[in-house]
Amino acid sequence: MPQLFPPNSNSFVTWAVWAGGIFAVLMIVALPFYARVSNNGVGVPVAQPIDYPHNLHVVQVGLDCRYCHTTVETSNTASVPPTETCMGCHSQLRVGTPQVQAVVDSWNSGTPIAWNRVNELADYVYFNHSAHVNNGVGCSTCHGRMDEMAQVWKNEPLTMGWCLECHRNPATALRPVSEVFNMAYQPLADPKAQLALGATLVEAYHIDTDKLIQCSTCHR
């Protein structure tokens, strides 16, 4: 029986082993690096079908977060407003601009606007807004300075490790409930003072710190 492959094809094996080894090393080096630099999409503005400038609406118009995100205090989701909410003003204001025209089109045609989700959690995480904003976690703690964003980006990595930073020690991030919707609020500059304030708030709001780090708090 004649040989199927010529003798020099033996070198293919050597090459393949070398290539495999180099590839493996590259992956070991590159993947963690990639994971670090990609940072889960933090800080990358997300384009939306309609350019809705949060900064303009919050600062110039002076809208409260809850004007649109109506269920943030009562439900798991803060909820994105129906077209009707936009039309409350934009049936009169700035009619005719392309942005507002898209809203009017949605209203007239009955077709909802499909926004791109910026802050996306895994399906097995059951995050609840009402549990946070009623217990002294401010909007800006997770979402950043929405009042300064023309296009919205994810402000924090929203990984489990990041969640646990706060759930393990909520005193580092708590603020009085009255300040929850205050975009400009900053945690106390002195870490000790913040911890002291946080500790009093944990007590005042009856936050069960044992429960915060249990699996069943967020996963069902």
Added chain:
Amino acid sequence: MSDAQIDFTDIRAKLAKHEGPDYWRSIDQLAETEEFKLFLQREFPRQAAPLEGSFERRDFLKLLGASMALAGLSACARPPLAHEKIVPYVKQPEQITPGRPLYFATAVTYAGYAEGVLAESHQGRPTKLEGNPDHPASLGATGAITQAQVLTLYDPDRAQEVLQKGQPSTWDDFTSALSGTLAGLPGGDGFALLTENVTSPTLASQISDFLGQHPRARWFQYDPVHPDNVVAGARLAFGQDVTAVYDFRAADVVVALDSDFLDAGPGSLAHSRAFADARRLRRATDTMNRLYAFETAPTHSASLADHRVALKPSDVSALAAALAAAIGASAPTAQRPAAVSQALFDALVADLEASRGRSLVVVGPDQPPVVHAIGHALNAALGNVGATVSYVRPAAARPAIHREELAELVGLMNDGSVKALVVLGANPVYTAPASLDFAGALAKVPFSAKLGLYHDETADAVTWSVPESHFLEAWGDARAFDGTATIRQPLILPFYAGKSEIELLGALLGNPSTAGYDVVRNYWRANVTGSFDDFWRESVYRGAVAGSSSPAVSVSAAPVAEALPAASNFELKLVLDDSLLDGRFANNGWLQELPKAFSNLTWDNAAVIAPTTAESLGVKTGDVVKLTSGGKDLSAPVWVQPGHAVGAISLALGYGRARAGKVGTGVGVNAYKLLDHTAAGAQAVTVAKTNDSHALVSTQTHHSLEGTGEARHIVRSGTLSEFRAAPDHPHFVHPVAHHEADLYPDFEYKGYRWGMVIDQTVCTGCNACVVACQSENNIPIVGKAEVARGREMHWIRVDNYYSGSLDDPQFFHQPMPCQQCEKAPCEPVCPVGATVHDSEGLNVMVYNRCVGTRYCSNNCPYKVRRFNWLQYAELATDATALSLANNPDVTVRSRGVMEKCTYCTQRIATARIDASVEDRKIRDGEVVTACQAACPTQAIVFGDLNDPTSQVTAVKASPLNYWMLEELQTFPRTTYLAKVKNPNPALASAEGSH
């Protein structure tokens, strides 16, 4: 089942000598068949993964290569390249808060009788049904079938378009054909309308309008679920149509004559609640009612019976007559059946005599009318009328004996006088008795139409098939067993352009574009006084129209002169199936896979016979026998059931569907092929052994807690007198030595400490908890082949145990969810920390950590952990409408992950968040688990054990409370109350308890 014939003589001898276990689960266990021993030894046969067919080396390499390639690809996928979309409303409905479900009151119907429910809606998507506490036929509970109705809504096999002789057509074409046909029938001559039992006031008024317009048209009713004999019995006794309404709460002594009053028929949920309230036992000072049951096959009600005798149907009739004679009520003469001992009979009579006005005799719908008349006479003679039983006007719009109506209709069809037939809902081609060749008669009708949820057997045979809207899609109304009306509101627009019965009647009345909403509103507007808007809002909101229960009727019983049914050698009792009823739920996978009480049989029906009968026939479970009755024959597999009456065979209707859908077609055997419309009760039957056998799949031997060591006190039960004499009687209490020191330190639960207690005294084994859990927790079904491997996924199962003799055992039901052990054996063996304790004592399962080693399941003494062997849940990529039935608050688990009962952790989380928002503690009763909410007898109590005032703490204080497998010292959070029975003290010596 093993191939060897079971030696019943040996089993009987062992049981008589108390050599075997006190409580046993199956005949195989008693016979110690090789197969059972193997099952016990292997303990986890489900863990072995048998490979299907041959598996070549080449296939292995191919799969290996493919999985490597896939692993590489999936690992490289960058997290969200495409963003998930958020699609808000354009105009948000007023009451909707995204993320929070709403509940709407509506009603399901069985044989037309309403059972009130609250349907949970997630932004317009119904996902779960709960009982409506304001509805008299629900009182907050639901049955197993009701829990499964959501699945039918999303069933992709539902009828989706109008078909004319199998070809797609439209509603407009249908209605013009219909009105054309109707125009050709002067005065409606030759037009027949066939409905199921009608209680809907709106539909009834439409039918009456239609018959007014077309005076020569005819209206027939046929519904196999309808209790014909109850109607006929009332007519026989009182000469008028009345309905008996029972008050089990006021009855100290109840006699059930072939009646499953706790689980079957209109009002069974209300009966369950009242009966359980009169029976519940916590302390020695509590009182209990007493139940005597005489019946053919074991029923849910009889599992609570204090005295039970298995009798063939004609013997139950004879006993009723003998009892009537002894009490002094009018009845034909009859001999007391030999199976009922003189002592028991005398004690029963004395007990009834002593409880005049506080007793109750109930007769089951499978007994012929004369026995119902005897039952009424007995209640009258015992002074129960006005005390425990009252008579009201029937809820049905036109009470009828359905089998007679169908026979008349078939006669008219056969002689050609029916020119047009419209069938609403019913499926008579499948459900008509074989003695009436309905399909043959239907072929002679030139124009026929059928409105139904499925394109079923009848839809195949008619000229027009019209998709019906599900009750969650259409406006309507219906009355409960006591006459209370419910306005049924829809939760969602019809998926498949379905039409309701009311809308089809609208078309018959000449208005094909009728909206059901307008018809229902107009009916009620014409029938209420005062502000209609207030009435409408209140009635729709409550789910029950205030003050609409039927008025009482005064009755006087005529002497019972009719003869008792003749006895025959072998009597065939054709019964409605526990899960599928008459077969209408055959395509519902949750119900097909639900293990039946007593046999734990799934995905099949069987000819159920007594062990003695099996011996004399020389057959064993799984052998196929040929049944011949009334000139028709049917081959059916045998199931040998301890406690079944000798000389009788029970066979469930509802199986053997020819055209049910992907799930239900061809499952089981079609018992309608033996049904004789002239038989009011049991039919004479002959049985012949064949050489065939059929693999029946039962979960009875799965998940055994027995172990192979010394006897474990899994079931504990005793009598009321024992309990009163000594609450620590060994029947209830088995102290075990606890270790002084423990390897693991105790954890101090400072916040909530969740716990559950299950009261076996009132558990009827109705399975409502099982399906409720399935619906709440997105539990998939696995199919017959996988169940045979022991891979059923139910998070809560109901274990059935027997005690006593093979022929006359006592029955025990034990719901078994995760026991939430404080020292959980599953936790230390998990290598990845996927199952851990939380600070409230829940043994939580973290799906996203689980790598599927299954060590936890191997180490669980209660066998409550379920492994997803295959991708049972639908993946998003190939999801059908069924995935819409999922609860969004619970993770849909995928392949390779362990799962189990979590005490409905999602409900606890919701309550915890609500409490934290309002800055308070969770109130007692605020967290209700799905199983607890459904339970008709309130046998399940759940709450915070750290709250000294909580209901669960109070119940657990009962001396009857015990830990399952206490000797293992796992300290379960779920505990059980020992089952207490209340046998007649006069019979104490004769009827030893266990």
